[in-house]
Amino acid sequence: MARLQLKNINKRWGDFVGVKDLNLDIADEEFLVLLGPSGCGKSTTMRMIAGLEGVSEGEILLGDQVVNHLPPKDRDISMVFQSYGLYPNLSVYENIRFPLRVRRVPKDQHDEMVMRAVRMVELEDFMHRRPAELSGGQRQRVALGRAIVRKPTVFLMDEPLSNLDAKLRVSTRAQIKNLQSKLKVTTVYVTHDQIEAMTLADRVVVMNAGEIQQVGTPTEIYNTPANTFVASFIGSPAMNLIDGRIDGGTFTAEGMTIKGLKTRHSGPVTLGFRAEDADVCEADGQITGPVYSVELLGDATMITWRQGGALVSIKTNKDYRAEIDQTVTGAIPTEICHLFDAQTGARIAQD
Amino acid sequence: MTHKEFMAFIWPSLLAMALFIAVPIISVAYQSMFVEHEQIMIETETCGPFGCTPEVAVDQDAMRKVREDSPAGRFNGLDTYTNSSHLATDEITEIVATSENFGEIRDRIMNLPFYKALIFTLSYTFIVTPLVIVFGFIIAVVVNSIPSFLKGPVIFFSLLPMIVTPLVGSLVLFWMIDSRGVVGAFLQYLFADPSLSLKASPTLTWVTLFVYGVWHSAPFAFVVFYAGLQTVPSDTLESSMVDGANRWEQIRFVVMPYLLPLATFVALMQLMDNFRIFEPIIGFSASASATSLSYLIYTDLREAETPLFGSAAATSMLTIIGVIILLLPVLFRNAREFNRKA
Amino acid sequence: MALFQTSSDNPAAQKSTALAVLSVAFVLVWLFIAAFPFLWTAWGSFKAEGDFFSRADWMNAIAGPATTAQTGGAFTLDGYRGAWIEKEFWRAAMNTGIVTLCVTMISLTLGTLGGYALARSGFRYTFWILIAALVFRAMPHVTLVSGYLLPFFQLNIWGYLPTTIIVLVAINQPFTLWMLHSFFLSIPKDLDEAAMVDGCTRFQAFRLAIIPVMWPGVVTTGLFSFLLAYNDFTTTSMLLTETNATMIPKINSFLGSTQEEGKVMYAVAAVVSAIIPLFVLIMFFQRQIVSGLTAGAVKG
Ligand SMILES: Nc1ncnc2c1ncn2[C@@H]1O[C@H](COP(=O)(O)OP(=O)(O)O)[C@@H](O)[C@H]1O
Ligand SMILES: [Mg+2]
16 A cells, blocks of 8 residues: 655745646555656656655545654655765675665575665676665666665655766666565656656656646657647657647648648647658648758658748658758648647637 | 876975975984983183182083084983983883882873873873764764754854864863862862862863863764764665664664764874874963873973973974874774775 | 744754753853863963962962962063063064964965866876875874985074975965865856867966966965964974974973973963964954864865
8 A cells, every 4th residue: 555645745945936827636555656857856856755855734644654754764665866875884785785774674584685675776796885886777677676675665766877978877767666566665756758757657747947837648748748848858859839720620831831720719829740650741831931941850751941030840751851941831730730729728629 | 187287286285295294204213312412511710809610511612512513412322212301211120120009100100201291192192082972973863853043053063173273272161160260169069179170180171171172183083973874774664663673773783883983083183183282281270190192292392591402302203203103903994995995 | 032943943953852952051161161172271370370370279270369469469560571571482472473474375375276277187197296295294293204314404594484384385385275176166167168268278277267366265265374373382393493482392492491380370371472463363354264164064
């Protein structure tokens, strides 16, 4: 029983609001990812769960218990920090054993538990080294090992991969996912990397400026972004967002027209579509103009136009070639278009 | 930087150190092998109304001439080192031969001036240094945990005992522990003993000096540790909290290991400074019960008639050897580290 | 209070009331131990000997009945008058002023040049110079003094202020070199190297690129040079004549005559007078002193 609930959480430092009206209900064994740009309050949220930071308003429930005033050591959690927070004077073995020692787990169980964790994070060969004698990836695995040495109610991980190089990040990501599904422990994972979020999460929480923007499965977040922030934050390249007007199902903006959108809404709107959903075409396209740039991505070619003040990109066949300033037409079918309110940025539903 | 540029920048500093630190050490080594000239006596006749009486007096003219010829005195080899006011080799042999038990050997050796001073100096160094580290650490940890508006004033007043001139600081305490002073009177009241005086007993004098030493130096350790506490890596500290460590375990497993290099630094500085303990002995008028190596040298040089340069120099040499022994571990460590880097 | 709201509502930092009270109590006790002796002595310096050293009741030192009986007021300046005027403590204060000022200036000049050279030269001998400086730093000053006396007598330079100043500068050099060396290490090499690429000689680079940014380190080091010179007893007491004596040896010479009634108060007044400049120094330079004490530690 390790449901974790955050009810109307607020965090303020003086006048500055770090986290605002945050509500989350995290199910047992769920892998929840907090995703957002740097400074949006992800770490703060996680640190409040851990008890490293006080809550200005609201309640945190771990199971059925309100834990607002419990110090970290009484919360039965474990946490992996961005820079690992290893004990530099202790060996790898002792680092991993540390939580057992200070939580008064009977001594005779230590070795077995530590060795199980050591094997899970594949550090058998480095047990007697000090953290300073390890590579970044190995240190990261020590931190991971220390977190899984006992079975806590909740795992917390604050950007655990951000100090690793790109290749190691991919393999460690897989390892974390694998460990979590084996251990079946509720996990809250913080990252600013959308790919990490998409690959790991059961549910993603997208945050910005201290507020939740959208909560949903990776697919939901990707397919139906709740607002322009989520739309532009998720996906690579970012979703094209074009300001224009809609009237009777026809969207118009400088240099482009899209007909047949299924909405009764009219007035100024923001239209969005993903570069990978659209394509170039010979004629009858929705956008036509001189090409601003042509980028070869390997698996695709990306064509970009200047549209008003913004850039609009479309991914197409990897063999497609065009010259800069050559006039090219792009096809933007209505099914791939998202509509957002021009003022609030909120999603406008289409039938 | 070329050798030439390096020298151009550093020569004044090197010259000052060579002339006033290195050369004096050599001068001390040289002087230690000489002793004062023997008195040249001259027989004169003092004639009075009742006839003449022969009188023996120091021949001042002859003495002056000899002193001018060889100002350091006459050559004495290493004898000064072994005489009774220094290493006292003969006396030690005799004491060991004639004493019944260890206690007696110890008591008799404690009566030899050099050993008395050496033992006090070492006791002071090795008792005060650890106490300073322990107290400094405790104060730092506690001050770090109090509300922040108190911290500034606490640091301000804490600096006083350390910054104030040792002689002045010890006088301030000395006047207070005087049996007519406020602390002295309070102690008499506390122990219900109107004749209690910290000056009377050698043991109490030692304790007083140790207390002074801790009072004087704990602020230094405190400030160093306090500054160190501000930089304890918060990730590691927070890991330990989440891992379940209580307040003491956080200190034991995170803070103390992190501050260990600072403790080594404080220990080194304190060993050097405490080994030259001197002013407090004057400030506390403690020389009857406690003398230090530095104090011995000082009194030799202060000898009213003629300063005992030879004797002072020999004690100085022995002290210098003591300092070097004290520093050896540090020197080795530094050299090893330097070689590893190079 | 808003000030510690953040810490008290932080579950990680919360402590039991007992522990909080205990901590504050401990700090107050320490404050008392550190500061009370000075306050007590400063107060007592305005009393007569019969009050400051009261056989009857220590409370007399606070109220001061003997002082009132002798002088008619609860406070008296007799101690200060006796020390400063009768015993010419003003002369010692002046000498101290000259000595400390000169020592600080000269030490910093030499130390800045030397420390810069040590920080920028990668040759092996810099290491040995620093080690030698460490050993010199550890030498008890009185052992050095016993080396000076005889040559100084011979050269007829004993007893003068300039001799003492130079000696104190030299004794001060090891510390100054270490401190400024580690300070210059913290100034990026790029700064002077850029200047040299732009066409400066090494010395011009030092003057134009380094001197403008070195003042924080120099001020901190200067404070400690000042303290060393100001607090010195060993060297000044052995190398200066009675008339050239600085404050600390002068105070020591007062102690010889304290048997006479009232004379000990001269020493008390002189001691308090000598503490006041240090008090002011801490008041203005607390931060620099703290950073200086820890600068050596960082470098180790
Ligand atoms: N102790 C603090 N005092 C004041 N502001 C803080 C404090 N800690 C964090 N903040 C602010 O709160 C915001 C959110 O921080 P954080 O949760 O660390 O962001 P991130 O999402 O990058 O992890 C940031 O703007 C940060 O500056
Ligand atoms: Mg963060």
